Each structure stands twice: as structure tokens, then as C-alpha cells.
Amino acid sequence: MIPVLLGVVVAVFIMVKLAPGDPAAALLGVQASPQELERVRHAMGLDRSWPEQFGIWLAGVLHGDLGTSYISKKPVSELIATRLPVTFELAVIGTALGALVGITAGVISAARRYTRLDYLVTTLALFGVSMPTFWFGILLILLFSLYLGWLPASGFVPLTKDPLKHFEAVLMPSLSLGIFLAGSLARFSRTSMVETLALQYVRTAQGKGLAQRTVVWVHALRNSLIPTITVLGAQFGALLGGAVIVEQVFAYPGVGTLLLTAISQRDYPVVEGVVLIVAALVVLTNLVVDLAYTWLDPRIHYA
């Protein structure tokens, strides 16, 4: 995990260096005098060698200093800190919905293989993985906001202001985020469950005369979850990427909106900060997934 994190930091530093323009000039604006530019360049360490600059930058990152926004002149870490919880909530609810619906559907479909229900689930799952998230979001708006008028088409309400309205606002974005995950988890958990149900120990459980429901949900589920959890972990990153788009559909003030505004204003420190934080979150998620294996399968140990 540490080498990957280090790699992520190096990759983002390369992005910092590849970003067009002079950071000192961008920070000071066009009216800055050459002396002033020189002074700021020196203060930022831009007149040193690349390895030195990397060292300074890395030390900053480790202390939570991700640089200063060219536009708002605020610390990038502060900007991200106010937006991250919004996106994180979206991602967590989206993941929870996707995992719940996807795994349940996949398990049922495997237990009733080759029935009409199975065909229905596999078809819906295929639709789920083929659906562009932003289009699904728009379809949801068409149905629930414009035709039925049940939910607000866009916007965000803080939890502290009105919990009910907050929940209403969060529902459609997290549904659109979760649809792809639900589809891919249904497909994977079905395959995995089909394989598990063919194992000897499952036959033993059935031979003991246990109800099929107990065999599937108690005996087989835990073993069949291992490959599914791998997919879940891998998809969490994609889901965070998808949040960037979904936030645009629903005018949601998360890190995705922060990122896109920063891109349109060429506010590179913010762009790099967001990318770094999201990548770090993905790496952390993979660690959590690795730890989940040891709980699902006690035979797996990490020294």
C-alpha cells in the first residue's frame, strides 16, 4: 500500500509540473512586478531543482498542505474539506444501495438459475452496466421530478438544515451512482454463487436436510462473497469518478463540482489536490477490502 501511495504522490507531482503556466504568476496576477514574481518564486521553491521541489511539496502534503488556490487564494485542503463530506455521503449511500440490491439480486438469481426471475435479473444487471450514469440520472429526473413531482430535480440541502429535504435531495444522485455497481455486483455475485453452490460442502448441507434458504444465505453466501468484495472494492474508485459526473447532473456541491470549476478556471492546485485526495481514498478502500477478506475467510492472514 505504501509504495502505491508513494507512486500516487509522484504521479500527482508530475501533473503539477506538467500543468501549463507559471504558478507564481498565476498566484500574483498579471500586474505583478518582476521582483515580486522572483520573490514569490523563491518562497515557493520554484527556483530549486526538481528533486528538491518534490521534497518540499511532499513535506507539505504530509502536513496537510496541498497548496493555495489561484482563484480564491484559500488553502486547497480547506476547499476540499468543505466539499468532501458531500461527495463521500453520496458515494457511501450509492455503494450501500448498489451492494444491497446487486448482491441480493445476484444471489437470488443464482439460487433460481434458469428461471424467469433469473433471466429478468441478468437482463436488468446487463442494463445496469450499460447505462451511462448521467443519462440514468436524467431519466430519474424526468420520471420522479417532472412527471410524478415526488423529488426535487436538483440541488443540495444540508443535513443540519432539514434532514428530510436532505434525504430527498440525496436519493436520486446516489441511485444514479449505484446503478452501475448494482449491475456489476449482480453479475459477479451470481457467477460466484453458482460456483459455490456446486461445492461439496453445500451438498452436505443440503443432504443434512437444511432448508435451501439456510443453505444459500447462511452457508454459501459468505464464501461466495470473496470475489464479490474484490469487485466492490475495485468499483468504489469508479464510483468516486462517477460522482464527478453525477454531481453535474444534479447541481450537487461536492468535490466533482469543485474539480470542474477549478478546471474551467485553470486553478491547477485545486485540480491536483482533488485528484490526490480521491486517489488516496481509493488506495485506503483497497486496504479495507484486503482486511475484509480476513473476516470473510479466516484462512487468509496478513503477516
Add this chain to the structure above:
Amino acid sequence: MRSLTVAKPLAVPSAPAVAPEARNAPRWRMWRRLRRHRLALVGLAFLGLLILCALTADVISPYKPLDQAMNVRLKPPSAAHWLGTDDFGRDILTRILYGSRVSLQIGFVAVGIAGTLGIVLGMLAGYFGGWLDSVVMRCMDVLLAFPAVLLAVTIMALLGPSTTNVMIAIGIAYIPLFARVVRGTVLTIRPNEYVQAARAAGASELRMLTYHIAPGTIGPIIVQVSLALAYAILAEAALSFLGLGTQPPTPTWGSMLSFGREFIREAPWFTFFPGLAIFVTVLSLNLVGDGLSDALDPRLS
């Protein structure tokens, strides 16, 4: 299911007398199995049709993609405009047909970039192992830490929006998709006796890789190509949707969908049909991908 796979070779004696070994060559076997998947064929047929439409868009389109007609702004689907018109009175069907060019072109080139780099890296890593393997795979891990769409968005931000840059951005983002699969396949091929025999016979490293290792990786690569095409087309649409892709007035499915959102109340078809085009294309690619992976590994049906 397993017993079926084992039983198959026994049926060979009843095969037709005409060149049985040619008919049983892996690619024929794969094609025969693929044919059994009707849905995969439906997907393949749709993709063929789409490619044809993209190639002949200027002939078959009822209108010109940039022709504006303010007297038919935001008109619903009709005999004159099958899928309706947009806010400039442009024909949506025409623009979707032209948009397929962008999607397919970017999809194919991006997958070409990702595939070429990913396959070469994966083969080298899997075949030579050791430090090369560690370095390549750690790089892939780092690349995978960035969500593909986010990585593509960031690369676009640094390079600036243009069609070529979209291809590069998506191409880079999906390198690990190929590198990991190819490496894994090479690792299963390498211990085979025929590979050892070729090495004992004194084959050079280049010959080993191209003649003895590479052919075995083709099946998994074909499956990855269909998957990667689906992802790439979704990613292209997402970038266009965010305004970071191919720039207007060139029609792209993603940008049409995005502009249509403004008129979602009075003209829902404006945003609906471009999205449907993306959905059906990706669905077809997924159907073909499913069919191909079944054909390669019938156990996992």
C-alpha cells in the same frame, strides 16, 4: 457443467472428414460457440450497423448536422424529423448519426492506445518477471488508484480539450485493463511444456514471445477489447457531457445530451435519444463481450 467440458473432445471422431483439424482450430471453436449466443450476435449485428451508419453518415442522413432552422426549434419527433429537433432546429437523428463517428473513432483509437501499451507491458512483465514485473505492475497499481474517468478528466485539464487529447486521455486510463489480463495469461502459458521445449530448442526471446506466448493471449485480449470499447465509449460520452471532449459544433452524443438538459421540460427527446444511442451501443458491446467470454470459457455461463 464441468463434466460437459471434459466430454467434448470425445465427440471429435464423428466430425466431418474434410480437414477436421482446421475446423477444430481454436478460432473456429470460438466462432461456433459464439454463434450459439444469439444475443451476442444481435449485439454484433447492431455494432455492424452502427459502423455502417458512421461511415455513410453524409449519405444516409436526412439533413446536414449543422443546418439550423429556427422555425422548427425543439420540435417533437415527426415524419420530417424522426427523433425531433434541438434548440437550433437541427435534426437530432442526423446529429446522432454523425455523433456515432466521434464515439466510434475515439473508442477504437483509445482502445488501440490502451491495448498496444497494455499488451506490450503485460507480456514483458509476465514473461520476464523479476524486477521488470514488479516495476510494471506497481505502475499499473498507481494508475488504477486514479478512477478512470477522473484520470481522463485531469489529463484533459492539462492537455486542453480536443478530439486527439480525448483519445490519449482515455487510452492512458485503460492501460491496466489490458496489462493485468495479459500478464496473468502469460503466467499461465509460461510453464507449459511446449514453451519449455521451444526454449530448449534455442528459440530467441523475441521468437518465444511472438510465436509461442502471444497466440495464447489472443482470446482474453479479444474479450478485453469489447469491454474496453464499452468503457471507452462511456468515458468519451462522459467527457463530452462535461464539456471537456470534442468541442462544438461537432455533434457528439455526450454533448448533445448535456445541451438537451436545459430543455428537459419542453423537449425531453433532445436529451433522451443521444443517451439511448450511448446505452444501446454499450449494451451491444457488453452482449458481444459476454458471448466472447462464454465462448472462451464455457464453464462460466
